[in-house]
Amino acid sequence: MNVLITGGCGYIGSALLPKLLEDETVDSVTVLDNLAASTPRNLMGLGVGTPDHVTFQRGDVREYGDVEKAMGDTDTVIHLAAITGADSTHERRAETFDVNYEGTENVVRAAGKLDVGNVVFASSCNLYGRASSTDIDETTEPDPLNPYAEAKYEAETLIRDTQTKYGFDATALRMSTNYGYSPGVRFNLVVNYFVFRALTNRPLTIYGDGSNWRPFIHVQDAARAYKHAALHPGSWPQDIYNVGANNQNYQVETIAEIIQDELNHDLEITYLRDEHPGPSYHVNFDRLAETEFSTEYTLREGVRELADQFTNTHQLTAPLPQ
Numbered sequence: 001m002n003v004l005i006t007g008g009c010g011y012i013g014s015a016l017l018p019k020l021l022e023d024e025t026v027d028s029v030t031v032l033d034n035l036a037a038s039t040p041r042n043l044m045g046l047g048v049g050t051p052d053h054v055t056f057q058r059g060d061v062r063e064y065g066d067v068e069k070a071m072g073d074t075d076t077v078i079h080l081a082a083i084t085g086a087d088s089t090h091e092r093r094a095e096t097f098d099v100n101y102e103g104t105e106n107v108v109r110a111a112g113k114l115d116v117g118n119v120v121f122a123s124s125c126n127l128y129g130r131a132s133s134t135d136i137d138e139t140t141e142p143d144p145l146n147p148y149a150e151a152k153y154e155a156e157t158l159i160r161d162t163q164t165k166y167g168f169d170a171t172a173l174r175m176s177t178n179y180g181y182s183p184g185v186r187f188n189l190v191v192n193y194f195v196f197r198a199l200t201n202r203p204l205t206i207y208g209d210g211s212n213w214r215p216f217i218h219v220q221d222a223a224r225a226y227k228h229a230a231l232h233p234g235s236w237p238q239d240i241y242n243v244g245a246n247n248q249n250y251q252v253e254t255i256a257e258i259i260q261d262e263l264n265h266d267l268e269i270t271y272l273r274d275e276h277p278g279p280s281y282h283v284n285f286d287r288l289a290e291t292e293f294s295t296e297y298t299l300r301e302g303v304r305e306l307a308d309q310f311t312n313t314h315q316l317t318a319p320l321p322q
Helices: 013-021 064-070 086-091 093-113 147-166 190-199 219-231 252-263 286-291 299-312
Strands: 002-006 028-033 054-058 076-079 118-124 169-175 177-179 204-207 213-218 240-243 249-251 269-272
Touching (some): 002 013, 013 028, 086 093, 086 147, 093 118, 118 147, 118 219, 169 219, 177 299, 190 252, 190 299, 204 252, 213 252, 249 252, 252 269
Parallel strands (some): 002 076, 028 054, 076 118, 177 213, 204 269
Antiparallel strands (some): 213 249
16 A cells, blocks of 8 residues: 655654554555655654655645645545644634645545545544533534634535545544644644643643633544554544544643643643633544544653653754743
């Protein structure tokens, strides 16, 4: 099997690539990335440039020619490339739709033209918005509150409406909020950022009262889910799956308390109660059980692992937050 990963140098992609390469059913992997928010250092040691192993192509999903060139002889596409950081996309609406929607349109079009068998799309639970239910499943109507979520939701609809036309399998993975270490680790995610602040003895600042809910998933579990959906499409027959675990829904205040408990009992937790806390969604993952995929990490394990990476290694390649 030949696999294409768009955005493969990023946070999830740099965790996913080694998992694909260790699978005997994978013959080759192509990585398409424009390096706008990542670095080739995230792929060091993975055999990039080795014939019939890993091929890197610098390109942009907004350019159809780049996508089609990277997709030659591909059996499965894992489409990760996107502008992330949902809150920041309020200031980048046009660019967000260009990348996250128009880029997906290019991926779908090329997949249809080149007879790709399977497309796995990186969506997000963020598109549920601020839901009052504590049992949000895939039948719940999304309520996107930012351009990132809006573009992801529209891209899901695009894929669902065109997969029959083009004749490929497709599924959208509505991923929980990621945390944990990978070579392309991001620090604009709440757990990762809070861990860094705890280790530097700075207060954990919570917007609002901390009661808003989020589901969380370790980046290594997220990578495993994308791999499973890419290599075993028959196990993922539905158009959409929430990806996470029922016992990994947390209120943001609880996240801060867990980090305080694990890393620094004297750590101060502060509240900006007049600031908007953003989306809140408590998600049900029962449908995911039908795929026979399940997560492995707990949040506490991920916090301890991050702390170890910060304090005991020099492997972090992304810039640290100020």
